[in-house]
Amino acid sequence: MALRIAIVGPGRVGTAFARRFVQAGASFVGFVGRDRAATAEQVAAVGSGAVLAWPDLHKAHVVVFAVGDGDLAKAVEQAASIGGRPCSLWLHTSGRHGLEVFASAELLGVRTGSLHPLLPFSGSLENINMAGAPAVAAGPPRSMRLLKRLAAMLQLAVIEWRGGDKQSRTLYHAGCVLAANGATALFGMAADLVRSAGGLDRRDGDAIVAALMNAGVRAASEHGADRALSGPVRRGDAETVALHLAALQDQAAVATPTYVALMQQALLLARDQGLAPADCERVAAALSLLRPSS
Ligand SMILES: NC(=O)c1ccc[n+]([C@@H]2O[C@H](COP(=O)([O-])OP(=O)(O)OC[C@H]3O[C@@H](n4cnc5c(N)ncnc54)[C@H](OP(=O)(O)O)[C@@H]3O)[C@@H](O)[C@H]2O)c1
Incomplete structure (x- = not known):
């Protein structure tokens, strides 16, 4: 069965990831966005998936949070408030945040992790070539295998995070x-x-x-x-x-x-x-x- 992936945040990183996941054969469920019309435009640009509401995240094996650093905790809270698909992986793409940002999802039975791609995603560049770029992956062992699989789909080379706390x-x-x-x-x-x-x-x-x-x-x-x-x-x-x-x-x-x-x-x-x-x-x-x- 193809891996079903949903993305919260149809911005620069979210859209580039969605395109690559589709090319790699994943089933892209769609985007949760703040603005329905803008989200529909990005769904059309990817050529796959749908405009999602928060409860639709239950359909996904993987939920990627690709919202701005200042919006991340709130987006996780919004998703957590409707529950989570057991054993699904929730990951974010932020460099600034560790896994503490998933605190509100702690009791949901979801796995958590992060995959921080180390290349600039400029909104003005249509197709970002991610091939071979490094990405720092963080997460417990039970998340890491899937994080590595996702990175491979994105053609990113994983570097495992060994650092510590928020600071x-x-x-x-x-x-x-x-x-x-x-x-x-x-x-x-x-x-x-x-x-x-x-x-x-x-x-x-x-x-x-x-x-x-x-x-x-x-x-x-x-x-x-x-x-x-x-x-x-x-x-x-x-x-x-x-x-x-x-x-x-x-x-x-x-x-x-x-x-x-x-x-x-x-x-x-x-x-x-x-x-x-x-x-x-x-x-x-x-x-x-x-x-x-x-
Ligand atoms: N850009 C880069 O070069 C780069 C590289 C590596 C990592 N990152 C990280 O990746 C993450 C995303 O960055 P980005 O550059 O892709 O940001 P972006 O282009 O600003 O996109 C963020 C998207 O998230 C949406 N959003 C914000 N809060 C939301 C919420 N509560 N629910 C649903 N959608 C929400 C925004 O909607 P609105 O349009 O309404 O604001 C926007 O579509 C950040 O953590 C960033 O640090 C970025």
């Missing part, structure tokens, strides 16, 4: 957000600087930044961030750092705090890699040489 989950999520959304924001900022200063068009500016960021990420993942670091901070070149800061303050002040924060972090890596203490001090001094804004 460590929040730190983990902060790291993920820094890596994903921080990198996107950094890309935009660096591309603006390169483009405007070099008189380049958008394509060339983006190509330059993409090449540099890809190479930096590749080197850091292969050798570790400290050994991968290059550039003026790694060389202890305080003069260049001071020139950068002066130019940024004059022409792109909005980028200055980002430059300072990231180069301070780079300085820690450079120190770990053996940059001489005197050079570390000179670079640190250059990074604190901000002129008061007029």
Whole structure:
């Protein structure tokens, strides 16, 4: 019998998951959404399933909660208030929440877990290619087997969560957000600087930044961030750092705090890699040489 899967939250992640589950041969029961018309649109976009009411979740072997982090506890409560299909698996896709968010479902006899996909789901991208992306799975052993099966259907590579409580989950999520959304924001900022200063068009500016960021990420993942670091901070070149800061303050002040924060972090890596203490001090001094804004 095909696995019957329902999804609460017909948003970016919910819709991408539904499409993949259908392609993988699961029986997609449908979406529970907040807005009936918008939910019907997403059902049509997936080409399978139906607009569901809360009691319809009883039909599913698996209920995926793909609502925003702030809405998750309430959505679980709403589902729990009508009961749960015994032994079905309820899982969420949030990075921020642990399994404590299922507290209201504790006495229902459902299994719980989470599967946090580690790739950006942008609403503007029609078909998200999940193949090979990692996903962090959390849950007791009796949930893990099915979580792994679901991940395989989604073509996600499972990493099992071994962390602890709510607080460590929040730190983990902060790291993920820094890596994903921080990198996107950094890309935009660096591309603006390169483009405007070099008189380049958008394509060339983006190509330059993409090449540099890809190479930096590749080197850091292969050798570790400290050994991968290059550039003026790694060389202890305080003069260049001071020139950068002066130019940024004059022409792109909005980028200055980002430059300072990231180069301070780079300085820690450079120190770990053996940059001489005197050079570390000179670079640190250059990074604190901000002129008061007029
Ligand atoms: N986007 C990503 O890149 C990404 C990556 C990994 C993990 N995640 C996680 O996946 C989850 C979903 O993220 P998303 O980006 O897909 O969010 P989203 O696009 O905002 O979609 C959330 C959907 O849930 C619906 N919803 C909210 N409360 C509901 C409720 N009580 N009952 C039924 N439907 C409800 C929303 O309806 P309305 O339209 O009415 O608000 C919306 O359709 C989050 O926990 C997020 O952290 C996201």
